[in-house]
Amino acid sequence: MHPYGRKAAEVVAAAAQLGKYEQAADIAFAKQQEWGASGKIEETVDNVLTSAEQQKLKGLMQSPAVQQTITHDVNEGKAVPVPGTPTLVVTYRLKRYTLGGREVLKYEWVKAMLDDLLSK
Amino acid sequence: MTSSPNKVLRITTVVLRVVVGLVFIYAAYVKLRDPWALFAMSIDSYGILPLRWVEFVARTLPWFEALLGVVLISGYFQRLATGTGTLLILGFIGAMAWAKLHGKQIDCGCFGPGEAIGVWSILRDASIGAALLFVTVMSFWKPRKAERAYGD
Numbered sequence: 046m047h048p049y050g051r052k053a054a055e056v057v058a059a060a061a062q063l064g065k066y067e068q069a070a071d072i073a074f075a076k077q078q079e080w081g082a083s084g085k086i087e088e089t090v091d092n093v094l095t096s097a098e099q100q101k102l103k104g105l106m107q108s109p110a111v112q113q114t115i116t117h118d119v120n121e122g123k124a125v126p127v128p129g130t131p132t133l134v135v136t137y138r139l140k141r142y143t144l145g146g147r148e149v150l151k152y153e154w155v156k157a158m159l160d161d162l163l164s165k
Numbered sequence: 166m167t168s169s170p171n172k173v174l175r176i177t178t179v180v181l182r183v184v185v186g187l188v189f190i191y192a193a194y195v196k197l198r199d200p201w202a203l204f205a206m207s208i209d210s211y212g213i214l215p216l217r218w219v220e221f222v223a224r225t226l227p228w229f230e231a232l233l234g235v236v237l238i239s240g241y242f243q244r245l246a247t248g249t250g251t252l253l254i255l256g257f258i259g260a261m262a263w264a265k266l267h268g269k270q271i272d273c274g275c276f277g278p279g280e281a282i283g284v285w286s287i288l289r290d291a292s293i294g295a296a297l298l299f300v301t302v303m304s305f306w307k308p309r310k311a312e313r314a315y316g317d
Contacts, residue, residue, distance in 0.1 A: 128279075129270075142199070147272045147281055148206040153216065158202035 051115070053086045058114045059105035060090055060098075068093035137162045178303040181296045182237050185250065188293060189234030195277040196227035207274025211264050247301040254294040261287050 047053075053073055060069030069090045073080070080086040091099050105111055125134055125143055133144040133155065144150055144158070196204045205223035208214060214222060233253070236246040257275065261282050264271055272278055273286040280286060 128281075142203060143278065144203070144206065147210065147270055148278065149209045149212075150206070151209065154202045154206045154209065157205065157220075158200045161200035161202060 047081065049081065049084045049086055052084070053080070054115045054118070055106040055111055056086050056090045056102065058111045059102045059108070060094065061114075062105050062108070062110060063094070063098050063101060065093060065098065135159070135162070174303065178300050179240075182240070182243075182247070182300045185293055185296050185300070186234040186237030189230045189237065189250070191234075192276055193227045193231035193234060197231070199277060201227075203278055204274060207272050207278060210269070210271040210274075211260055212269070213260060213263070243304040244301070247297055247304055251294060251297040251301050254290055254297055258287060258290045258294060261290065 057066065057069045057073055060066060072089055072093050073086060076089050080089045087102070090102070094102060125132070125141070127134075128143070128147050129145070131145050131150055133150060135142045135144060135158070142158070144155060201223045204227065205219050208223055209216070209219045230253075233246060233250055236242055237250065261273060264282055265287070269282070271282060273280050273282045275286060275290065
């Protein structure tokens with residue numbers, strides 16, 4: 046796991062508690078290169094929050110609700126299992142396909158796979 | 166009883182040929198039961214073939230493996246089948262070794278998705294290759310032995 050993966054999850058899940066999940070996830074994704082190296086994910090997400098929300102975020106990060114959300118997601122990822130990022134899980138007619146991780150996740154192949162599944 | 170070493174060799178050859186044939190059929194089955202694009206992703210991950218060839222190989226290789234497996238088990242066209250199988254396995258081992266040497270953390274794609282390339286997958290394919298090579302050699306060697314036995 047990425048050294049700042051857990052912290053990033055805590056920040057974004059805490060932002061979700063404030064109703065700012067999309068904004069937080071978007072900026073975390075867009076600036077991954079920066080915070081991925083520096084570890085400053087909190088400061089990155091602060092850009093989409095008000096001052097009051099920034100203060101609340103710090104308190105929410107270690108809250109049981111946020112920690113439970115992350116534990117739930119981690120367990121779900123282990124159950125798949127997710128081999129790496131990015132991973133796309135497609136479920137069709139009770140069968141689950143795990144795409145990506147160690148494979149090349151290209152538009153052509155994902156489209157071809159979905160077309161193939163839907164044609165059956 | 167004097168022919169027992171030959172008999173053992175013959176039985177070993179048949180057993181290896183059938184086992185390798187079953188392995189090829191199984192490898193084909195696990196690929197064919199999934200959408201072909203899933204196998205295409207595995208092939209594409211190696212970064213060896215251009216996209217057009219990736220699709221062609223993903224669509225045809227499993228059927229070719231199935232056919233090869235059936236032919237190996239049947240015992241027909243032994244030299245052709247075992248020789249082709251040996252070359253195919255050598256190609257797989259070469260591709261895996263190439264990926265490993267280039268530090269690619271990818272799936273082998275040998276028996277469907279989910280198995281990373283590692284020492285185990287290379288050794289397994291090398292064992293299949295060794296078995297096929299043995300069967301190939303035996304398919305060429307056997308007639309000469311027979312000629313020697315009945316020629317005098």
